[in-house]
Amino acid sequence: MATGRPGRRRRAPSGGSGYPRAFPRCRHGRSEDGPANTGARPRSPLPGSCGAALPWRHSRRSTCRSTPAAVLTASAAGPADRDGQGARDWTSARSMGLFRRMGDVASLTIRRPDDWHVHFRDGAVLKEVVPFTARQFGRAIVMPNLTPPVVTTAMAAAYRERIRAAIPAGVDFTPLMTVYLTDGTDPKDLIAGHSDGVLTAAKLYPAHATTNSAHGVSEIARIEQVLAAMEEAGMPLLVHGELPREHIDIFDRERAFIDAVLEPMLAKFPRLKVVMEHITTAEGVALVRRHRSHVGGTITPQHLLYNRNALFQGGVRPHMYCLPILKREQHRLALRQAATSGEANFFLGTDTAPHMRHLKENACGCAGVFSAPVALQAYLKVFAEEGALDKFEAFASLNGPAFYGLKPNEARITITDTLSPTCEAVNIPGEGELIPLFHGEQVPWSQIESA
Numbered sequence: 001m002a003t004g005r006p007g008r009r010r011r012a013p014s015g016g017s018g019y020p021r022a023f024p025r026c027r028h029g030r031s032e033d034g035p036a037n038t039g040a041r042p043r044s045p046l047p048g049s050c051g052a053a054l055p056w057r058h059s060r061r062s063t064c065r066s067t068p069a070a071v072l073t074a075s076a077a078g079p080a081d082r083d084g085q086g087a088r089d090w091t092s093a094r095s096m097g098l099f100r101r102m103g104d105v106a107s108l109t110i111r112r113p114d115d116w117h118v119h120f121r122d123g124a125v126l127k128e129v130v131p132f133t134a135r136q137f138g139r140a141i142v143m144p145n146l147t148p149p150v151v152t153t154a155m156a157a158a159y160r161e162r163i164r165a166a167i168p169a170g171v172d173f174t175p176l177m178t179v180y181l182t183d184g185t186d187p188k189d190l191i192a193g194h195s196d197g198v199l200t201a202a203k204l205y206p207a208h209a210t211t212n213s214a215h216g217v218s219e220i221a222r223i224e225q226v227l228a229a230m231e232e233a234g235m236p237l238l239v240h241g242e243l244p245r246e247h248i249d250i251f252d253r254e255r256a257f258i259d260a261v262l263e264p265m266l267a268k269f270p271r272l273k274v275v276m277e278h279i280t281t282a283e284g285v286a287l288v289r290r291h292r293s294h295v296g297g298t299i300t301p302q303h304l305l306y307n308r309n310a311l312f313q314g315g316v317r318p319h320m321y322c323l324p325i326l327k328r329e330q331h332r333l334a335l336r337q338a339a340t341s342g343e344a345n346f347f348l349g350t351d352t353a354p355h356m357r358h359l360k361e362n363a364c365g366c367a368g369v370f371s372a373p374v375a376l377q378a379y380l381k382v383f384a385e386e387g388a389l390d391k392f393e394a395f396a397s398l399n400g401p402a403f404y405g406l407k408p409n410e411a412r413i414t415i416t417d418t419l420s421p422t423c424e425a426v427n428i429p430g431e432g433e434l435i436p437l438f439h440g441e442q443v444p445w446s447q448i449e450s451a
């Protein structure tokens, strides 16, 4: 990683169809200007950087006693209040044979779902966050934006071992590995890793688009050989779809990427399997539909639940900040329609992205929402509100495997219509705490053990 003086503005070469010039950034590892964000508390603060003392104190002591099991399996309260809307929801699920009523409590049983987009990080954070995902999902696509990034098959294989070591005993969970494409990616290593079963896919981060993307691809032209080899091998390309140029409004970067990069790339590689990760706009939905024979889209819970107002509700809300950023209401509605449509090309990908609290509640806070402890519950809230619980299994458990050419999981999970205990911070020993989605709230829905 190149070094630079903190606080100095850098400009990467701009131009043509290449990605963008860099712009001033936090020194959390998102640029070449400082220490990488490993999720760990910086040992020695940099002047003016995220390591500096925060201007406020945390009033809450770390209260996290929660284990994944406690968050997911207990039912602290009786049945959630159901109005007429809820009754319609259950009618549609009942007609699919997914619905049961056990006394007063309604439940939904579906094939065990998969999460097609997670960030596990490494070290102490990895150890604490993997169990949350492993208890809810059968498999997960693991993103490679570590520091240093996972750029070879050997690095992905070693990372997979570290993840496997963090899976709780008796839990059946398979991490599916990816590599991080750079301008220097070796197509031979990539294709060999795919055919050996180590790599499921490769991730394209436009340089400087998001967390730890400084080593990402500077111009599509530089990876054309790689894309041709992937197309030939049927290896999926996973794309962070934003064009991070200084002159492009942050809310327009997805659309700009589609027009300037993705459509031309799909035209040049018409058989390349592509997942546009975490789509956030109506244009993202339309792109997936236009190329439905070979393009999929993951959708996060936060982009289904919130519009961009959530970033500023009564003040700046750093835990709502992620990339791509939350968008306008019209886009949220388009995403909800797509996710609940049952269409095969839309599937679950949480983009759970843990960053330590002190790096989120910071003068230059990191991007990412940590949703793993409440992932299924968050999606179910949306599907229930939309009256589409009958479509949840397709979105969560069937469409993803079909896109990746895998079988759906055989195991089933049951989720009950009861409130979980209050969602608490997650303590990372020696590092600090993580603030999950729904923090401090009682969460709708509870998972009971897999069947």
Ligand SMILES: NC(=O)N[C@@H](CC(=O)O)C(=O)O
Pocket: 119, 145, 210, 211, 240, 321, 322, 323, 324, 351, 353, 354, 367, 368, 369
């Ligand atoms: N989604 C985020 O806001 N952040 C992700 C990276 C990413 O997926 O963009 C992270 O790794 O923190």
Ligand SMILES: [Zn+2]
Pocket: 117, 118, 119, 143, 351, 353
């Ligand atoms: Zn991500």
